[in-house]
Amino acid sequence: MTAVCVPAPPAADDATLIRRSLTEPEVFAELFDRYAPAVHRYAVRRLGPDAGEDVVSETFLAAFQHRHRYDLERADARPWLYGIASNVIGKRRRDEVSLYRAYVRSGVHPAEVSGGLVEHQADTLAVNRPLAAALLRLRAGDRDVLLLTAWAELSYEETAAALGIPVGTVRSRLNRARKKIREELEDRHG
């Protein structure tokens, strides 16, 4: 049997959508539909389940209000959106710290539906607790770089664009973050 594949019509790139939204604001909802789920998940990982929708709300409203400032040369809006989300999350640093602390104590992330991985639960915890402890100790800027890279899956260049910093700074922050994590893991495993 042959599956019939109907190619999806080519979707407008983000810049085109944003440009259209300048005269037809409702078009911005399409950008929301593209990226809000991922931004939500990113926020929940960092802040816990209660914060997800608020972060998404604030991020997309800020993006919408500033869309006239979007650099239309950039076809992919993710770095821009994650940059705004990073600012929004940054204002809730206390929640983030509380979440990581609670995890270090309890070993439970309140939004995780399962282990998510095939590793044995105990093994996972043995690694994840020190990881959470390391995240706690990172400087805010280093943590942003690390998590945009690891969780939002932005490239170095995209992370740089998101945070408005040079790519070299992304590399050095990432190196520093990794070093701290390595130290934390070695301490725990001894």
Add this chain to the structure above:
Amino acid sequence: MDELERVRRLWSGVPEPGEDALSRARAGLLRAAEAESRPRSRLSALLTRYGPGRARLLPGRAPYGVARRRRMGARLAVAGALAAALTAGPVVVGGAPGTRPGARDLLARAAAAAAAEPELTPKPGQYVHTVSLEKYTVYAHTGKKTVAWIGGGRIQEWLPAGGSGVLLRREVENAPEPLPGHPLPPEAWRTKDRTSDIVYDACTTGTPPELWRERAGEWPADPVRLRERLLAVSAKGGMAGRPDAVRLWRQVTALAGDNLRPSLRSALFTVAAGIDGVTVVPDTADAAGRRGIGVAMEEEDGVRSEMIFDRETYRYLGQRLTSTREHTIEIGGPSFVRPAGLTLVSEAQLSIEVVDRVPKPAPGASRMKIPC
């Protein structure tokens, strides 16, 4: 497994949200889209409708004028087939009475007029103060239908010389006007005389869009090189693949509304003179009602954009966007059929001067800070 991979796996069991989890945020965004082009007082009506618990979801009124400027403005592109026009000979400003210049001729005259304007030379610490008028179509839901009218305001901007410092944008809303064929709804009056201040922080003001004048400071005032530059900056991203003429036109109109140095503005109009598909609009008017002669291009999205010049001096007056086909507006409520031939946005540049001080922002000013 390296550290980065371990971090990647950390809490990877957090799922993406279901639709329910995002519905409130999505509705908030749609309300913002709906609210954008209308007075802030409409937001209190929305608050009543949606309840105070939703209050924080509602944005302040978006800086529509700025949006407009950028819409006219987020375009810095370049076009294709015009090199020939760029080598036009000397231009005499002011045609013989009774002659109607073609688009190229008109733009060549505009280029000559711009070149003759005096240069502004703000010192560090000073501000370039611009005054302009904007008009735009405002949509609002009233019960079961969507109404529309023409809103607008007087916009002043204080741009710090040198690219650092506070950038203030102040809009004072003017009396509304009815849309042709539509009565003026009472809602339209609610924000007359309202002042909205927006303060952009230093980080933001360091970025290009608000400071085209600064950014364009290094741009070549030689038309051929400027054209190359405009084509180069629009070659990637959202404008990639569009015809050169469209890319050039967008960029030219984006820059034209900004207070460029005279030589650069002149070069800009010379570039425009070489864009294919630009036509003359014999009689048009800017947002201040100043009648003039325009050049226009049909854009791909049912919109025609015009640059307007003084009929005698060929000085740049402003811009106008007109719908060229009927379009149904849907902003989360009853739809509104926007007719063809409607002026969607118009702008008038009124004055520009160098000043020493920026006024103190209003206590309720919006403060904008986004990643640089």
